Amino acid sequence: MAEITFDDFMNVDIRVGRVIRAEPFPEARKPAIKMWIDFGDEIGERKTSAQVTAHYTPEMLLGKQVMGVVNFPPRQIGPFMSEVLVLGLHDAQGGIVLIGPDQDVQAGERMC
Template structure:
């Protein structure tokens, strides 16, 4: 279990929902991954990321799906690709990532409570 943190620290993590506009394979990544361009609406707009989710998803499956991501981490260089957000997921029984997603459509940019 991780260390406890106070509520003010939790509020600093900006977790939002967005819709995948475009997705494509990322063959240059060290581990199999998919590049995604996600629309978070409003002031955040479109951001890109890569995610190691190839066990359960193809690029075509992701387009139009809503995902949950941390949008206030600094950008991170992943090989030749600059990742701007961290899409969130959970491991299945085999350790493969399953994306966190709302079970109903919600407005892009909605912040996690």
């Protein structure tokens, strides 16, 4: 993978948000969950869908803090418009584990 500059990194706006609503996304081609995430006063609420059903149910996601890229353009995912890319890692079986802070922080805090 090509090296990037620090300025390249700073152009990716990664913020913490709190999941305030989550529901199944049965229309998705692969199992997914729709999430509405509060990124604080500056960014506001954004929605997304994520293929995180291996480890999470909608109920488990409520109140969870997650990291997301908030400066990608919206993307149509079937009948749903995704406005943020939540970040995660693959486990040994290929399931996605979401990335978030290990302590509670203010919604909208930018990754540094």
